Amino acid sequence: MNKQAYKLMHEGTLAFADMESNGIRVDTAYCKKQMKDIDKKIQHLENKLDKTRELKKWHKVYGHEFNLDSNDQLKDILFMHLGIEPPQRTKKGNPSVDAASLHLIDSEITKPLIQWRQLKKMNNTYLKNIIGQSVNGRLHPFFNLNKVVTYRSSSDSPNFQNMPIRDPYMGKIIRQAFIPSDGGWIGGLDYAGIELSIAGCNSRDPVLIDNFTTIHKTMAAMLYDLELDQVTKDVRYCGKNNFVFPELYGSWYKPCAFTLLASIKEMKLKRVDGVGIRKHLKQQGLGDTEDFIQHVKEVEEWFWNTYHVHKKWQKKWLADYAKKGYIEMLTGFQCGGQLSTNKLLNYANQGPAFHCLLWSIVRMNKWLKKYKMKSMVIGQIHDDMVMDINGKEKDDVLHKAKEIMCEEIKKDWKWIITPLEIEAEFSEVNWFEKKEIKI
Structure with a gap:
């Protein structure tokens, strides 16, 4: 990486340390209640599944309990004994039983099984970790800059970047657990269309x-x-x-x-x-x-x-990698070694897209500390800066964020030739109920 890229990683690490220290306020009493309610639903689904023709067939053939977590047993009963044609296959040619594939299978077992697995994941992956890893009502997940080959971030203990949002039920239950500080607003500032913006900067299509x-x-x-x-x-x-x-x-x-x-x-x-x-x-x-x-x-x-101009750039990008053995992103970071076509095309856009957010987090964090603001950066999800904003500071913080993320960054990185836009969504209640705020 070049000097500018190193500086970004160094300053980003310091900003992430502050972010981790700030922590995210959580409602642990709410989480405990939800776990109990979900346990009851899990038991109901297990009773329902046990009465399906698929599990009756399993008991008849094998004479022992069906393991609801076992994909191998699920493949066996669906495709071997019931003769259902697999709607999708894995790269190795095996029948796929992931959620997307199960949704395409018309079977008595699939819908309740998808629901069962969803509920188990909510309890074991999300709610249990939120409760177990919170300290004095705040969660302090790690945000890492040294684990991803694209120089993007990752998160663990727990993985804050993996909190569900697209599944309506899971998103509601889990994200309602995250709440603002007293008198505050919780939400995020999201770079709108940043990966496509970077793609345009790369190919100039x-x-x-x-x-x-x-x-x-x-x-x-x-x-x-x-x-x-x-x-x-x-x-x-x-x-x-x-x-x-x-x-x-x-x-x-x-x-x-x-x-x-x-x-x-x-x-x-x-x-x-x-x-x-x-x-x-x-x-x-x-x-x-x-x-x-x-x-x-x-x-x-x-x-x-x-988009044939972009296609032409992709071919040149791949040819340059074949010649040099590495790629260099717009932000000065290099990725080398054995890389697939998918990775090469992905890294070119996703890396710089995240670096734009990281650059903005560094500047935003410095500004908040300089003026001794009560508002805090508390997390990030790739192109989304998550904040806990003090109600009295809200307007000033949001306007400064827009200035940093859409204007100041383009003065520092001249290669950004596309417009940059952000979307702000915040709530006084919890992370799930955030609504768009015009800046």
Whole structure:
């Protein structure tokens, strides 16, 4: 890495130390109550599962209890004994039984099993760790800068960056546990579309630069054959994470199509007017899986015809790596060694995207300390700076954050040629109930 990159890591480590020391306020009494309620639901689901034809078949064949945590036993009963065709397979060609695949299987066991696994994860991975690792009502997770090869951050003890949000039920239960300090606001300042912004800085694709704030919604509409005004936030999320980013990072239409279909059921996707996306696709003649896959293939062709300048940059980026054996990001960090195509394309955007946030956290933390503010940076999730803001300081802090994140950074890093935007979402109640605040 160059000197500027080293300085960012050094200052970032010091800022993260302050962030960890600040801690995040949590409601442990709420967590304990939720664990008890979830335990009752788990027991109810276990009783329900035991009566399904799949588990009755298992008991008849093997004569012992079915392990609900065992993917091998699940594959055995679904695909071997019941003869169900696996909707997806792993890279090694084995039947897949992850959540996305289970949502595509029409079986008596799949829905309650997905719910059971979800509830077990909520208790064992999230609530239990929040209670066990909080001190005097505050959680102090570690935020690391030395564990990820892309020079992004990671978190542990517990992993704050893994707190659920997209699953409506899990997100609500877990994020309600995080609360602001007395008289404060908890929430985050999120770089909007930062990875696509960095992609535009890398390739200088004029079409991508013009469209980077609207591309996710546009692609979601095309993929699910919707009018733009019928695209909800969740549908846009699927266009973003199940197609745009996978395509930019080396995936192709077929796996994208399967995840897009699985998300319909998993996230209960609907149009703005409330009509389910599954029903909508049938109305559009795309209800059959093969028809939908072909449709996604055609969308993919349009995508790369439109963003052909970026495609050309990708080819050059890969060729340069093949020649040199390493890549150098816009922020001065180098990644070398044996890297797959997916990783090479991913690192080019995700690394600098995080570095923009890290640069901003360093500046924000210094400013808060300089003026002895009560507001604190308490965490970060890749492109989101999580803060506990004192109510009396709210306006000043938010305006300074926007100045740092959207203006000052571009003066320091001249290579940023795209507009930078942030979205602020905060709540006086808890982390889940945050609402957008205009700055």
